[in-house]
Amino acid sequence: MSGLVQDFRYALRQMRKSPGFTFVTVITLALGIGATTAVFSVVDQVLLHPLPYPDSDRIVKVAETFQGVSGTDASPANYLDWAAQNSVFAEMAASRGWPANLSEGDRPERVKGTMVTPSFFSLFGINPILGRGLAESDAHAGNDHVVVLGYGLWQRYFGGDRGTVGRNVRLNGEQYSVVGVMPPNYSPDDYGELWVPSPWGVPSHPLAPDKDPRQFRDRSYLDVWARLKPAVTPQQAGAELDTIGRRLEKQYPNEDDKIGVSFLPLHEYVVGDIRPVLLVLLAAVVVVLLIGCANVANLLLARAAVRGREISIRTTLGASRQRLLRQLLTESVVLALLGGGFGLLLAVVAVPSLLALSPPEIRQFKEIGINREVLAFSFLASIVCGIVFGLMPALQASRSNPSEFLKEGERGSTANRGRTRSVLVVAEVGLSLVLLVGAGLLVKSFARLMDVNPGFDADRLLTFNVGLPSSTNAAQQFAFYRDVMQRLQALPGVRSVGAVSRLPLAGGNSGRSFKVPGIDKDYSADIRVSTTDYFRTMGIPLMKGRNFSESDLGSSLNVAIVNDALAREVFPGQDPIGRQLTNFGPDNLTLQIVGVIGNVRHVGLDTAPHSEIYQLLGQAQWPSVFVAMRSATSDATSLTSMAQSAVWSVNKDVPLANIRTMQELIANSVQRRRFSMLLLAIFAGVAMVLAAIGLYGVMSYSVAQRTKEIGIRMALGARRPDVVALVVKQGMMLVLMGILAGTVLSLAMTRLIAGMLFGISATDPLTFAGVAVLLGAVAFFANYLPARRGASVDPMVALRYE
Amino acid sequence: MIQLKNIERTYKSGAGQTWVLRRVNLEIQPGEFITVMGPSGAGKSSLLNVLAFLDDQWTGEYWFREQAAYTMKRKERAELAKKNIGMVFQSYHLLDDLTVMENIDLPLSYKDIPRSERQSLVADTLDRFRIVAKKDLYPSQLSGGQQQLVGVARGVIHKPALLLADEPTGNLHSEQAKEIMELFRELNQQGTTIVQVTHSEANAAYGTRTIQMRDGWVVGDTANPNLSPANLTATEPRDAAVNR
Numbered sequence A: 001m002s003g004l005v006q007d008f009r010y011a012l013r014q015m016r017k018s019p020g021f022t023f024v025t026v027i028t029l030a031l032g033i034g035a036t037t038a039v040f041s042v043v044d045q046v047l048l049h050p051l052p053y054p055d056s057d058r059i060v061k062v063a064e065t066f067q068g069v070s071g072t073d074a075s076p077a078n079y080l081d082w083a084a085q086n087s088v089f090a091e092m093a094a095s096r097g098w099p100a101n102l103s104e105g106d107r108p109e110r111v112k113g114t115m116v117t118p119s120f121f122s123l124f125g126i127n128p129i130l131g132r133g134l135a136e137s138d139a140h141a142g143n144d145h146v147v148v149l150g151y152g153l154w155q156r157y158f159g160g161d162r163g164t165v166g167r168n169v170r171l172n173g174e175q176y177s178v179v180g181v182m183p184p185n186y187s188p189d190d191y192g193e194l195w196v197p198s199p200w201g202v203p204s205h206p207l208a209p210d211k212d213p214r215q216f217r218d219r220s221y222l223d224v225w226a227r228l229k230p231a232v233t234p235q236q237a238g239a240e241l242d243t244i245g246r247r248l249e250k251q252y253p254n255e256d257d258k259i260g261v262s263f264l265p266l267h268e269y270v271v272g273d274i275r276p277v278l279l280v281l282l283a284a285v286v287v288v289l290l291i292g293c294a295n296v297a298n299l300l301l302a303r304a305a306v307r308g309r310e311i312s313i314r315t316t317l318g319a320s321r322q323r324l325l326r327q328l329l330t331e332s333v334v335l336a337l338l339g340g341g342f343g344l345l346l347a348v349v350a351v352p353s354l355l356a357l358s359p360p361e362i363r364q365f366k367e368i369g370i371n372r373e374v375l376a377f378s379f380l381a382s383i384v385c386g387i388v389f390g391l392m393p394a395l396q397a398s399r400s401n402p403s404e405f406l407k408e409g410e411r412g413s414t415a416n417r418g419r420t421r422s423v424l425v426v427a428e429v430g431l432s433l434v435l436l437v438g439a440g441l442l443v444k445s446f447a448r449l450m451d452v453n454p455g456f457d458a459d460r461l462l463t464f465n466v467g468l469p470s471s472t473n474a475a476q477q478f479a480f481y482r483d484v485m486q487r488l489q490a491l492p493g494v495r496s497v498g499a500v501s502r503l504p505l506a507g508g509n510s511g512r513s514f515k516v517p518g519i520d521k522d523y524s525a526d527i528r529v530s531t532t533d534y535f536r537t538m539g540i541p542l543m544k545g546r547n548f549s550e551s552d553l554g555s556s557l558n559v560a561i562v563n564d565a566l567a568r569e570v571f572p573g574q575d576p577i578g579r580q581l582t583n584f585g586p587d588n589l590t591l592q593i594v595g596v597i598g599n600v601r602h603v604g605l606d607t608a609p610h611s612e613i614y615q616l617l618g619q620a621q622w623p624s625v626f627v628a629m630r631s632a633t634s635d636a637t638s639l640t641s642m643a644q645s646a647v648w649s650v651n652k653d654v655p656l657a658n659i660r661t662m663q664e665l666i667a668n669s670v671q672r673r674r675f676s677m678l679l680l681a682i683f684a685g686v687a688m689v690l691a692a693i694g695l696y697g698v699m700s701y702s703v704a705q706r707t708k709e710i711g712i713r714m715a716l717g718a719r720r721p722d723v724v725a726l727v728v729k730q731g732m733m734l735v736l737m738g739i740l741a742g743t744v745l746s747l748a749m750t751r752l753i754a755g756m757l758f759g760i761s762a763t764d765p766l767t768f769a770g771v772a773v774l775l776g777a778v779a780f781f782a783n784y785l786p787a788r789r790g791a792s793v794d795p796m797v798a799l800r801y802e
Numbered sequence B: 001m002i003q004l005k006n007i008e009r010t011y012k013s014g015a016g017q018t019w020v021l022r023r024v025n026l027e028i029q030p031g032e033f034i035t036v037m038g039p040s041g042a043g044k045s046s047l048l049n050v051l052a053f054l055d056d057q058w059t060g061e062y063w064f065r066e067q068a069a070y071t072m073k074r075k076e077r078a079e080l081a082k083k084n085i086g087m088v089f090q091s092y093h094l095l096d097d098l099t100v101m102e103n104i105d106l107p108l109s110y111k112d113i114p115r116s117e118r119q120s121l122v123a124d125t126l127d128r129f130r131i132v133a134k135k136d137l138y139p140s141q142l143s144g145g146q147q148q149l150v151g152v153a154r155g156v157i158h159k160p161a162l163l164l165a166d167e168p169t170g171n172l173h174s175e176q177a178k179e180i181m182e183l184f185r186e187l188n189q190q191g192t193t194i195v196q197v198t199h200s201e202a203n204a205a206y207g208t209r210t211i212q213m214r215d216g217w218v219v220g221d222t223a224n225p226n227l228s229p230a231n232l233t234a235t236e237p238r239d240a241a242v243n244r
């Protein structure tokens, strides 16, 4: 033990003795360990931690399947049958988004509500910090006007007043009694900031909020959650749900045709999409760390050559090889720990910026930061690094035979060390090429994505959400929307205004099934309800037929405009104008197509357009709409306050929600891609710089070793350019080998990010070539500097010492 | 062939300067075989470095074949050296990683000589020095004498007019040394001007003229009997003392 302390003290002295070496090493390691720790802190919370509910690994998200493909929601009737017939779940719950206008006095705010079954609270098992959650008795007509508040809303809107519980608040114009407040960050469905029950137990349909939903079997809008019984395995649960699903399909051959049921662990449901991104980033950052380690190993190898004498003397004085190894390893581990310490500081600074960049899937994890596990991780990473980069130099140094060393000088052993160092540099170049290729592919994908035509003109568009309470009737809602549209249109600086039920890239979607006379086939398409001016405002081109018109509102004919994708799918080679769509939606409407408009990328820029059917607002209704305003000036946000006043002048209880420009919506829709692209690009850049530094170090060392040879060559007539070429050629050989190895490795590795690419193959030759050229150019400079130094060798001096 | 006038070379040392060459005046005729002798530290290697244009920190006049080399730019001098001068070193200075043949080829590789011509020159030289059998060996696989043989071969492969050799036999025993000296004589008889540095009287005997150096001064020259050591120490005793 005292030996260790002595080793440790000696290690500190060594570090003080060569501050330059210590500085470079510690910085390199701090960068590597800091970046790795930062990424790990995210991975730790998102992927490794259970969700913050008791026994959260037993909670699952249940959903209907269609033709064996899992969907995301379920109908109330199916939900009730699953709940009644299964024996594998201890509890089931259902919820749906219930956006509401919260108005106290003169401050209306559109808030994110969730309508839930009372079991929702017991299932997730989190107790309120004030009052109570929802109970079975709340879910009955007459008792149902109670609300549980989320912590954030309670703080923001009610100033955290404990007296809020028991008070009445106005939601959608009706009185609700506050019964409880949930703790911070409680949002199992990643939406709700308040929770209300339904008078029928099961949440009502958003378009028919006044109807008993319990018989609805063909309208799927519920998020369904369940908790597995303690002894039940997921396989057992899956088998039983399968049986239930098949039974229901037989029992309800119309509504449940091809409908089954499946579930996903809640954790998987929450992080499934982001997992590959995080794993790729973690792998990338570990590679950066490895490259850093290789650099430090190289420095240590160079120093081992210098310390050869010291080590031979120690050996002649009786130090065993083991003892020497221990001392050398202690030195490198101490270095690594120091690097790790600074790395941790770096991570503390970096994590907030990392989170600021990250998509909502990550940001919803509020606890991300440096916790005990992260500390342990970076400590462990430091130790492992210390051993990884210290072992090889230590082994080599301790192996050198002292008598040989004293007799032969450095000659024999340095050749060997030179080879090890070259191998390390080849590996560094290869690994950084892999990262560069990955980053290059993501950057190119991103560029391709931003070049995608979304189907509308996103410039100068301000969008927001308004809605009347669902308790209002259709005529009131229509009157409200019409008045709002007129006032907005009249505002100075507004070129045109439109409204639509579902705005592209704003999240959310709705579908309907329909038939076409004479064709025995069930079709389905996305449904939109829009105003007449919506297409013009958005710049969505009318390709055939006509737009909606005011006169349609008075007509008994239900008109529809379809998009190009639908026209091609349902009426290939025919004129869809004047054709009918029958059995449309649950109300079995018949629609007549009057126009065809261009496709819009609704789900994301990277998702091909679906078939779409537009109905006219007024002929069809929707609980809330997105308003799109095209501004006459380039700053669409300047319209915000005028728009707010205009809406308030129609109804003072209606707030604007989700105010964003279309450009923001586009940016949000690509945020995950931007996040992974940016991080990978940063890591690749760091990797390249580290590899270049490594190469520089090796070549400098090699030039120093070759001083005499260079002197001889110059005495025999070599000129400076000859010498530069000689050294650069040697270095570029290493680079070439690294690039070759990296290319082979990349071909295997880029398959892992194939799912993150868009419009480009994982083996895109242009990217591979471009990246190789970039790396080659950087490496050339890393080579050129030592080469130039080599060429300035004075042959007289070089030849003199020997 | 060469005229040195008042060549001086100094090194900065601490506060002052150390003279290593002092007012060296020397005329070398084509075809001479000159031996430079003198105690260690006398400036023999320094003089050779000046002659070889490896050094360019001296003052004075250096005429090479009636060209004022001392007014030339570094590059021109290097060019001049490359064309006309060959070098042989005491410790051979062969490149460890190159074979005998590649070592010999080295000076040619720095000239614009067509590949085929280079190959035939190398072949000729291997032949002439009777080392064909060794052409694919590495220096470490040769004896000291053989290594120096290669060193000499390399020094003359490009047919330099002037061959400079700094203690070419310093690391060899007398049998091997004799062989190298025979070779030098042969080269000299074929027209190569040679300047060699040696401590050995036996080697000096192969030369046609001997120059004595001490403390940076040329103190004796068989071609210039006026220049006697006694004469010199009498006239400039103080400088000599300072240089020590």
Ligand SMILES: Nc1ncnc2c1ncn2[C@@H]1O[C@H](COP(=O)(O)OP(=O)(O)OP(=O)(O)O)[C@@H](O)[C@H]1O
Residues within 6 Å of the ligand: B011, B018, B020, B038, B039, B040, B041, B042, B043, B044, B045, B046, B047
């Ligand atoms: N780079 C240098 N810096 C300072 N002094 C130098 C340098 N090179 C040579 N000298 C000095 O110049 C003087 C002459 O050195 P030189 O190598 O020419 O001697 P030498 O006659 O070749 O001796 P030897 O027979 O031992 O080879 C010596 O006193 C030496 O210390």
Ligand SMILES: [Mg+2]
Residues within 6 Å of the ligand: B044, B045, B046, B166
């Ligand atoms: Mg000498």
